[in-house]
Amino acid sequence: MTSETDATDMDAARARLTGLTCLGITAVGWGLNWPLMKILLRDWPPLFSRGLAGVAAACILAAIAASRGQSLAAPRAIIPQLLFASFTNVFAWMGLTTVAMKFIPVSEGALIVYTMPIWTLLLAWPLRNMRPALRDVAAVVLGLAGVALLLGGGGGAPFSGDRLLGIGLSLAAAILFALGNILNRKPLPLPPLAAVAWQVGLGCLVMLVLGMVFEGPRYLELSAAGLACLVYMMLIPMAVCYLSWFETLRRLPPAGASAGMLLVPVIATVAAAVALGEPLGVREMAAIGLTLGGVALALGRV
Template sequence: MQTNSRWECQLKAPLSARWIGFLCLAATALGWALNWPAMKFLLREWPPLFARGVAGAAAAFLLTGVAVLYGESLKAPRHVIPRLLFAAFTNVFAWMGFSTLCMKWLDVGEGALLVYTMPIWATLLAWPILGSRPTRRGTGALLLGMAGVSVLLSARGFNLDTGKLLGIGFAFSAAVLFALGTVLNCTPLPLPPITAVAWQVGLGCLPMILIGLVFERPNLGGLNSAGWSVLAYMTLVPMGLCYLAWFATLRRLPPAVASTGMLLVPLIGVLSAAVILGEPLGPRQFVSLALTLGGVTLALQTS
């Protein structure tokens, strides 16, 4: 009953708080979307897990400095540590690490399609965990959004060899685990907001660096000036500002609404890849845009 009341409070939140949530959601979607072509560019010079881990560790360091400037305590009470470790695993290591790792076997389109089934899992997990049954409007929004993503990427078939199966497994793992973290983070960690993000990003990215050093064997001097610029973007925006905006979103909007809004990420990612990397852009992309924006608009109306 207590969890249900929290869910209802989010639905009845003041209008200003919900609009702040929508703005944070839009900022998160845009920053994470542009990270797809950025990551594709960086993969030419550094392996995925190590690159993502380095960007995240640098972001955690910067966020720690921001927390200190704002007078936040960096201490994590002992009783919070299990929740903090779980949140770091689902929200950072699994989401960022597995979604990047899947790109070793899948192309960007295939990976984005599978990773952003996350709203389906969030909607389904919110039912048993939070006692929130999907509404007809919410279900319709989800179907519209997923139809838009499917139209955009339906031309990319799957050849289910061993490599493809590994990639699909990592992509689905990222989607399901991040959805679980999204639902459970309906109740924020009892830490100052910037401190909570800094801890999660740092704890989630440190294992990526260690695993990357052992198994990926990166060329530490392999980045050129363009690569360093992309790495700086990944540090400041997707791993820093976007995580702050994402957790601010979860404090103001229900998980189903927030995760449905995340369907904008693969759409914007592919559109930006057309501009930045010269990838194809035609009628299929515009039909997808109409369907996905229709789904997101319908989802926002449920709040």
């Protein structure tokens, strides 16, 4: 009996270690994507570049799903749910945040959009009749105080039109993603990889078409650095990181996995300071601490 118990404990420890490793890969991959996206925007406009990377990544995910024997067929009955999920989870989340990167620093954009658990908590009151408790009020106060501290130091023009547009787009992305979390409570009846491939493909295809029609991209102006960032976006955040995220969820409790994602805006902010020379001082670190403290409290309820 003791040997069986020891074997079970060892299996659980290995599963946890694998889960933590996959969580680290996911957080680093998604965190580094923020400053690299900013570099790519020097060459190509946001919707076109993110849409192209997403469509290519969706094809990769679909191929991986098919190689694993997962069906890619989407029943007609789930199309409305699939379209809504594609809008909130991909078009709003990826598209709006990418456009926002043209107007605000990575640290601001990443921190604002990762407040989505706070907005989920607030929207759950009218939509799911979940009244906020004292813990929830503390989460909102901490989170918004951190964001306010960060945005309050926006250089010489904290209320310029471009900066306000970037902040508004980031907030819209966070709120729409939170709305999707509430209204998409029923999971899509598709295998995990197939569900992601469909959502990323549909959401990013709309971005790609809009970018080609309205942004007028100059296709041949992609630098070597921009090409490297594009390839990274295709392969790592939208393919490898989704695979590692699913492995994380298989091996770690959902609350622990979600809390681990708080590393993403921290990694993004530090990487942007190194790669782009964006500010990283006491104010930024205090803002990160306050905001993520509030988000951690909110995660306990959502």
